[in-house]
Amino acid sequence: MRTFPPAWRWTLVAVIAVVALAVAVWPRDHHRSAAAGPVASSETVAVPGELRAAAGLTDCPHPAAGVAPVTTGPLAGLTLDCLATGAPVDLAAALAGRPTLLNLWAYWCQPCARELPAVQQYATRASNRVNVLTVHSDPAESRALARLSDLGVHLPGVQDADARLRTAVRAPAVLPVSVLLRADGSLAKVVVRPFDNADDIAATVDRELGIAA
Numbered sequence: 001m002r003t004f005p006p007a008w009r010w011t012l013v014a015v016i017a018v019v020a021l022a023v024a025v026w027p028r029d030h031h032r033s034a035a036a037g038p039v040a041s042s043e044t045v046a047v048p049g050e051l052r053a054a055a056g057l058t059d060c061p062h063p064a065a066g067v068a069p070v071t072t073g074p075l076a077g078l079t080l081d082c083l084a085t086g087a088p089v090d091l092a093a094a095l096a097g098r099p100t101l102l103n104l105w106a107y108w109c110q111p112c113a114r115e116l117p118a119v120q121q122y123a124t125r126a127s128n129r130v131n132v133l134t135v136h137s138d139p140a141e142s143r144a145l146a147r148l149s150d151l152g153v154h155l156p157g158v159q160d161a162d163a164r165l166r167t168a169v170r171a172p173a174v175l176p177v178s179v180l181l182r183a184d185g186s187l188a189k190v191v192v193r194p195f196d197n198a199d200d201i202a203a204t205v206d207r208e209l210g211i212a213a
Contacts, residue, residue: 045142047086047141047142047145049086051142051145051146052083052084052085052086052145054145054149055083055084055145055146055148055149055154056149056154057083057084057145057148057154057155057156057157058084058154058155058156059082059084059085059156060082060083060084060085060087060089060094060133060156060157060158061089061094061095061131061133061156062094063090063093063094063096064096064097064098067096067097068096068097069092069093069096070092070093070095070096070184070185071092072184072185072186073092073181073184073185073186073187074168074169074170074181074185074187075091075092075095075165075168075169075181075185076092076185077092078090078091078092078164078165078168079091080135080158080159080160080164080165081158081159082156082157082158082159083134083136083141083144083145083148083156083157083158083159084156084157089158091158091165092185095131095133095181095185096183096184096185097183098128098129098130098131098183099129099130099131099180099181099182099183099188099205099209099211100130100131100132100133100179100180100181101119101122101126101130101131101132101133101178101179101180101201101205102133102134102135102165102169102178102179102180102181103115103116103119103132103133103134103135103176103177103178104135104137104160104165104166104171104175104176104177104178104179105134105135105136105137105175105176106136106137106138106144106175107136107138107140107143107144107146107147108138108143109175109176111175111176111194112175112176112194113147113151114194115176115194115195116134116148116151116153116155117151117152117153118195118196118197118198118200118201119132119134119153119155119195119198119201120153120154120155121197121198122198122201122202122205122213123155125198125202125213126202126205126211126213127213129211129213130205130209130211130213132155132156133155133156133157133158134148134153134155134156134157134158135157135158135160135165135166136157136158136159136160137160137163137165137166137175138161139161139162141159141161144157144159165179169187169190170190171190171192172192174192176194177190177191177192178190178191178195178201178204179191180204180205180208180209182209188208188209189204189208191204
């Protein structure tokens with residue numbers, strides 16, 4: 001059997017030791033850190049009240065007095081948690097009696113980040129004529145609150161970790177998506193593109209819902 005000189009044997013031992021050390025310290029989740037997509041649902045954690053307060057979001061709408069509850073339409077029976085408070089919101093009841101713009105987004109979506117300030121500007125212009133509600137479509141609620149705070153967006157919003165609202169309105173699995181509902185809760189339009197600015201939103205709402213702003 002062939003033998004190797006002592007110097008070669010020591011070199012081989014050193015190489016094996018270096019490889020073993022590299023394997024031991026190599027991060028097991030390095031493939032996750034390179035991903036630009038959403039956080040897995042297993043990482044969802046309870047959101048502290050302090051974080052909600054720091055985001056400074058407007059509370060979600062509540063059912064208006066004297067408005068008949070909506071029992072039909074895509075949102076009937078759908079309840080999601082309010083980002084501002086964590087409290088459950090019966091969407092059909094809370095939005096009844098007024099046309100609504102729902103903006104579906106996620107903290108990791110760059111087109112969403114560019115669009116959200118325009119959505120807030122439109123909400124200011126529309127005042128009380130149109131409900132404007134954001135819908136965070138990812139399990140990572142804490143990251144949603146941090147993202148909204150960074151953007152200076154304080155719109156009311158709900159958390160839709162498992163895409164129940166998107167499924168209810170039959171929207172495609174892309175973001176951002178905006179959903180326009182009539183005052184009776186019926187679906188008017190699903191807009192599958194980012195808005196350019198507040199004027200673009202106003203023109204689309206006026207065209208589909210007849211509400212000028």
